[in-house]
Amino acid sequence: MSLKQQPVSYQTALNNIKNKPRCGFAFAALVTYKELNLSSDLLHKISSEKSDDKERNITYQLNSKVVTAVVSNAETKQLSEPVMFVFRHVEERAESEGVAYSCVYWDDTEGAWSEEGCVGAWSNSTHTVCYWSHFSSFAVLMALYPVQDSxxxxxxxxxxxxxxxxxxxxxxxxxxxxxxxxxxxxxxxxxxxxxxxxxxxxxxxxxxxxxxxxxxxxxxxxxxxxxxxxxxxxxxxxxxxxxxxxxxxxxxxxxxxxxxxxxxxxxxxxxxxxxxxxxxxxxxxxxxxxxxxxxxxxxxxxxxxxxxxxxxxxxxxxxxxxxxxxxxxxxxxxxxxxxxxxxxxxxxxxxxxxxxxxxxxxxxxxxxxxxxxxxxxxxxxxxxxxxxxxxxxxxxxxxxxxxxxxxxxxxxxxxxxxxxxxxxxxxxxxxxxxxxxxxxxxxx
Incomplete structure (x- = not known):
């Protein structure tokens, strides 16, 4: 997906936040949940909420570790420049007619994964690159489409x-x-x-x-x-x-x-x-x-x-x-x-x-x-x-x-x-x- 502006790395975005005038100090942290898996009930909820996906028998699978990005600045809902995250796939599978990758974050208010705030993405068989305009808990969601014979x-x-x-x-x-x-x-x-x-x-x-x-x-x-x-x-x-x-x-x-x-x-x-x-x-x-x-x-x-x-x-x-x-x-x-x-x-x-x-x-x-x-x-x-x-x-x-x-x-x-x-x-x-x-x- 092409971007309207040149994305910057996580460190650059953190420096922009730190350079803003404030008193005291600033911190940043990345938390990875190695054993966190998406439950079957939640996967069913995601597919059932979309009527088109339910009719086409599309299934979803979490294909990366969940990573939470935290900074001391409270105003991280709308960053001036997007932040790049690189996720490694749990299951190596190239994107094709029957597979699609999505960059998602956990929306606490809705209680579901959402793509809002993702301004760019790119995938291959092993990694997915996501560009985000905010900080939260991020992951890669893999959608499996039934392959239809021509x-x-x-x-x-x-x-x-x-x-x-x-x-x-x-x-x-x-x-x-x-x-x-x-x-x-x-x-x-x-x-x-x-x-x-x-x-x-x-x-x-x-x-x-x-x-x-x-x-x-x-x-x-x-x-x-x-x-x-x-x-x-x-x-x-x-x-x-x-x-x-x-x-x-x-x-x-x-x-x-x-x-x-x-x-x-x-x-x-x-x-x-x-x-x-x-x-x-x-x-x-x-x-x-x-x-x-x-x-x-x-x-x-x-x-x-x-x-x-x-x-x-x-x-x-x-x-x-x-x-x-x-x-x-x-x-x-x-x-x-x-x-x-x-x-x-x-x-x-x-x-x-x-x-x-x-x-x-x-x-x-x-x-x-x-x-x-x-x-x-x-x-x-x-x-x-x-x-x-x-x-x-x-x-x-x-x-x-x-x-x-x-x-x-x-x-x-x-x-x-x-x-x-x-x-x-x-x-x-x-x-x-x-x-x-x-x-x-x-x-x-």
């Missing part, structure tokens, strides 16, 4: 997540009803798509239902997101293990469904239950229905994710190394090895997108999450559903043939073309695909 961000979030939900829904239908690709690997993709679909749906509908509206509902939303996102990573770990078994082991290359369910759903459930028992208030924040940053509760999600990503990366490295050795052998089964290699490439791409999403998601859910992080998180989150649909459905020849067959059945006028193609492909392409592709897929 219309563009809300629209992009809804559109992109809706697109991801459509792609994941198509993946679920394909993996469930496409008979030519049924197998262990397809089952893993099915449950991975289901977990991401439910997580994205809950994220879209309930991430903004903060504690201010419904504490229980917000905690449930955070718990569901915690469970299903962890479950998605566990199913990706299972895919890496399955690919490793296909390359390294000759026999018994399939995983039992019971074991997959215990890892894919049991491990995340145990983590969520332990986390909820250890810190039940960690589910839900004032800003988002997600895991709290208090007591490092957020690590109950990011620590397992980091472990899974590292394990999967290690498994993929060994898988690629074993594949290279098999390709260089004397009599390699090229058709099967090429198929496994393509499976490995798609699995690595899938891991990179999902893991990369939560690298930006980690910064997004911090208190200082930026719009750039939000854009990157939304884009990568959208790519999850689209990538799974492209890699495992559109780029799969058996799936494309199933899509074409469905399209022909829905369009009767295309039957002749269908019969021509099917008769030419039955003897050439479909039969080898059954002997090679389905056998490998059934082992997955």
């Amino acid at each position: 219309f563009d961000l809300v629209l992009i979030t809804q559109v992109d997540l809706a697109l991801s939900l459509v792609c994941l829904f198509l993946c679920i239908l394909t993996f469930k009803f496409c008979h030519s690709i049924q197998g262990t690997r397809t089952s893993i993709h099915l449950h991975l798509s289901i977990c991401l679909f439910i997580a994205d749906l809950v994220f879209l509908c309930g991430i903004s239902s903060t504690l201010r509206y419904n504490e229980v509902a917000c905690a449930i939303v955070a718990g569901l997101l915690h469970f299903f996102f962890l479950s998605a990573f566990c199913w990706m770990l299972l895919e890496g293990v399955q690919l490793y078994r296909m390359v390294v082991l000759v026999f018994h290359t399939t995983l039992k469904h019971l074991h997959m369910y215990l890892v894919g759903y049991g491990v995340p459930l145990v983590i969520v239950i332990i986390s909820a028992i250890a810190f039940p208030k960690g589910y839900g924040t004032k800003r988002l229905c997600w895991l709290s940053l208090d007591r490092y509760f957020i690590l109950s999600f990011f620590a397992p994710v980091c472990i899974i990503v590292i394990l999967n990366g290690f498994v993929f490295i060994i898988t690629v190394w074993k594949l290279a050795k098999k390709f260089s052998s004397l009599n390699p089964d090229l058709s099967k090895l090429n198929q496994i290699r393509s499976f490995t490439v798609t699995a690595v791409a899938q891991l990179c997108v999902l893991g990369g999403t939560w690298i930006f998601g980690f910064f997004l859910f911090q208190e200082k999450g930026t719009e750039v992080m939000l854009y990157l998180f939304i884009i990568l989150n959208t790519l999850q559903g689209a990538l799974i649909f492209i890699l495992h459905c559109l780029l799969s020849k058996p799936v494309r043939m199933e899509y074409y067959s469905l399209f022909v059945r829905m369009c009767p006028h295309k039957k002749k073309a269908k019969y021509r193609i099917s008769t030419s492909q039955t003897n050439s392409s479909q039969k080898p695909l059954r002997s090679d592709g389905s056998t490998a897929e059934s082992q997955m």
Whole structure:
């Protein structure tokens, strides 16, 4: 805030007072109250007295020690020149869209903090400078404003997540009803798509239902997101293990469904239950229905994710190394090895997108999450559903043939073309695909 006159320091103002003709002596004192905190009742009184602040859910917090300035001169209500006070913030927090600092003094007549007499102020993340035209008990009051997402961000979030939900829904239908690709690997993709679909749906509908509206509902939303996102990573770990078994082991290359369910759903459930028992208030924040940053509760999600990503990366490295050795052998089964290699490439791409999403998601859910992080998180989150649909459905020849067959059945006028193609492909392409592709897929 610009000043009409050049401010002077406290010592200069004191000298001006002392230079005035008087008898006797003069004194000055600064008293700091280290343990004085603003009571919750008084904070509620400040916010409730301002109807606009109450409607906008603005909260106030004392962010400096209270300092009382006293001089012997009784006439200190209107100084000829302003006095500068520099306050150090108790909580270091830069002034931004959601935070504002105010220089206030304690008004005994009103029984509240007041800004009257502050002729200038300036703040950064650590200090606030106040210029006062009188002496009293001073402090810095921090106003916390609820951060409102812009219309563009809300629209992009809804559109992109809706697109991801459509792609994941198509993946679920394909993996469930496409008979030519049924197998262990397809089952893993099915449950991975289901977990991401439910997580994205809950994220879209309930991430903004903060504690201010419904504490229980917000905690449930955070718990569901915690469970299903962890479950998605566990199913990706299972895919890496399955690919490793296909390359390294000759026999018994399939995983039992019971074991997959215990890892894919049991491990995340145990983590969520332990986390909820250890810190039940960690589910839900004032800003988002997600895991709290208090007591490092957020690590109950990011620590397992980091472990899974590292394990999967290690498994993929060994898988690629074993594949290279098999390709260089004397009599390699090229058709099967090429198929496994393509499976490995798609699995690595899938891991990179999902893991990369939560690298930006980690910064997004911090208190200082930026719009750039939000854009990157939304884009990568959208790519999850689209990538799974492209890699495992559109780029799969058996799936494309199933899509074409469905399209022909829905369009009767295309039957002749269908019969021509099917008769030419039955003897050439479909039969080898059954002997090679389905056998490998059934082992997955």
